[in-house]
Amino acid sequence: MENKARRSPSLTFRVLFLASLWAAVALVVIAVVISTLYRQSAEKSFRDLLRAQLYNVINTVSAGENTRLAGTPQLGDLRFFQPQSGWYWIVEPIGGALEGEALTSSSLGTGSIPIPDTDSIPFDTRYERFYTTVDSFGNEVEVVETEVVLDDEGRTARFRVVGNRDVLEQDIDDFSGSLYLALLGFGIGSLLLNAAAILIGLRPLDRARKALEKIRAGESEQLDGEFPREILPLASEVNALIDSNRRIVERARMQVGNLAHSLKTPIAVLLNESRLIPAPQGELVKTQADAMQSQVQSYLNRARIAAQRESVLARTEAQPVLERLVRVMRRLNAERQFPLSVDPPGLVLAMEQQDIEETVGNLLENAARYARTSVSVKAYAAPADMRGSDDARRSWIVIEVEDDGPGLEPDQIREAMKRGKRLDESKPGTGLGLSIVSEIASEYQGTFGLSRGPRGGLLARLVLPAVTKDVA
Template identity: 55%
Template sequence: MRFGNSVTFRSLALTTAWFVIALLVIAIVISALYRNAAERGFRQLLQAEMFNVINSVSVDDNGELKGAPQLGNLNYQQPQTGWYWVVDPLYDPTKETLHSPSLGDTDLPRKSEDEVPYDGDFRRTYIVRDNNDNDVAVIETVVVMDEKDRAARIRVTGNRETVDDEVRWFSHRLYLALALFGAASVLLNGLVILWALSPLDKARRALSQISESGEGEMKGAFPHEVQPLADEINALLSNNRAIIERARMQVGNLAHSLKTPIAVLLNEAQRMSDKEGKLITSQVVMMQSQVQAYLNRARIAAQSESVLTRCDVQPTLERLVRVMRRLNPDTEFSFSCEAGLVLATEQQDLEEVVGNLLENAGRFARYSVEVKAHRLSETNGDGAGWAEITVVDDGPGLTPEEIRKAMKRGERLDESGAGSGLGLSIVDDIVQAYGGRFELTGLEGAGLHARVVLPAKG
């Protein structure tokens, strides 16, 4: 099956692609929103910790910084965590700096005011890497500590890895939840699509059954959207049967109406002298064969496009081979056919084609004739298949020039027996009417290989 032409495949592919794209966009947007919220909460936390430090530190009478801020985060008590607070006495560089236990004996890097200036509230934020390779976010401000206008610089930091870890944790669970939701949605959507399109599959099976059996109609209840199509197809099938039946009747009537005049001409020709009688007899026989050939062509044209046209190959060929074995007891006929092979032809047309080939092969074969039938791997433009039937004999064969002559209407290579010279041309007409191919190959003295390719069912 070509998936590109499948409504089910295209529906599933498009909806699945839409789900995947939509879920990816949703995941990216939600992750971005969560990161923004986490960043905002992180900054608000540092700002709150900064206010806590400001309220917990003072300057004594000797100008020393005093205070022990008790921040809620225990990371300020543990070393190398990236969570620090520092109070620098700007009023006297000789005074000791006050800092959190987590900073230890190390210094906290600081960006210059030229790189990151203070904002209108005399605060600034920036990111630096501490001595322990932690990326830390710094919030910094300058505060006047007392009425003597002694100012101190206060810095509070937080480890950005905390935000990154939180965002990763959230994103991982978000992607997992969306993946499970997407898989369940795609599965449910697929089941819904299959259920919604099941009437079309039912109609396809009904048509396939009609094509295989050559009879019947689309039965069963279909949805309101499909029922008019089923009714139209049933009407078309019924009309097609009626057209084929009328064509058969008209062809039969024409053949019957011509039968008597041609028989009269043959009888009259037989009463004439040998020379004139033979000439008229040969022409009447040729006329009879040509009339039959054109009647066959008209009948095939009326039914070749119908889904009802079918023929089981194996029983048809077996019957022909049995007849040829009785007519040619000294010739060995071997036969092989692919099981279940069905052609999109009428049975009488297949009998006409293979019968002519077997008759010629049986007449010229020395010892054996081989008949094979099987399906080909190639397909036609509509996706339907082809079948090949070969008839091979071990007779004297034909030269290329004799093959071209044998394919001409009315030409006979063997004048010793009865016949009109129309057998192979009739075969070619019937095969071409079904859109197939007829080929003769073989060298003189090496037998003849006849190959027929006809449309197959299924």
């Protein structure tokens, strides 16, 4: 159960994770969409710029009287004058009507531009075509091309304006970098605000959890506090369930208590009458009556434990009770030592004082009966591997009673734990002591076990609930 609770994912974590994942995916999609749209817009603007420069070249070039191309385009851009810049204009004569060489910008120099044929990249409806190529200087360039009839005699020239795509890519990269940085800051801010909103929104659930833990710890009898409309029905149902369970437990406790009380008087009569019956019949009747009385008392104790556990959790400081028990045992067994250790001081058990006295007292009586020289008693906070419940959030205290007697073998330990079983018939007792100890520990959701101690004697270990000082 503990492992299952640890593996169970947190609702807060799941909501935060899903919200963060959605925000991250949304921001990535937004970044890709905006970058794509900006690239499309930038490429269109770049082509519009080249088209405008193309029209400027067309307006400044004509067919001269000597059948040669004439004109000196001034595009107002210094890049068309810088050698190998990737920004060029070219005017070539077509057919035999024009003679002479092509006109080119000074930036092209002796370089050249690879020209694809019109079959692979045809002219559009405006009789223009755009294509990307690499000039002889290694620049990736965008080319806009058209053909224009210069005069009435049909003399035609092919016009090209070339722009360096590095400018376009640099502009897109700058924009993308700024966009990603802005979205990153926005995303981090959104995640923080999301986390704050989720944590604040789920705070009522945390209050409900703390209220439930207070009920479990015995500090409250119902879910108290103000809850939002979404949680209020749940809180009301839980309170109704707690009330119903309390009534059921109370009714069962009363029935067990009534039955046990109704048996006490007949048992007392049997005990009195057994004294008048000659042995061995009288002794047999007395022994059985004692056993019945112990069992009745045991069920009364269990009913009382169930009742107090359903209301307010009992609190008993361990050290004063243990010191009082040890003091009594020292008086009754002056020939034996009873060292006591409580570490750390101030341990508080979540039990009734009467139940602590009955459990530890039984263990001390058994240990003193078989010990040679000493019986040690230790109380300490339980480590993680000694907890008596699946609820890892609860605190536990270990009480160990060890004697230096002959001890018991594993099969003898199993027999000793059985109700009414006595391994040594020569010593007084009903054989119910260890069984009662086990039952009381179980009622408090703790554990009880026997083993061979380091000194060779019997080691009895109780793991009992402690008072949790801070309810998480």
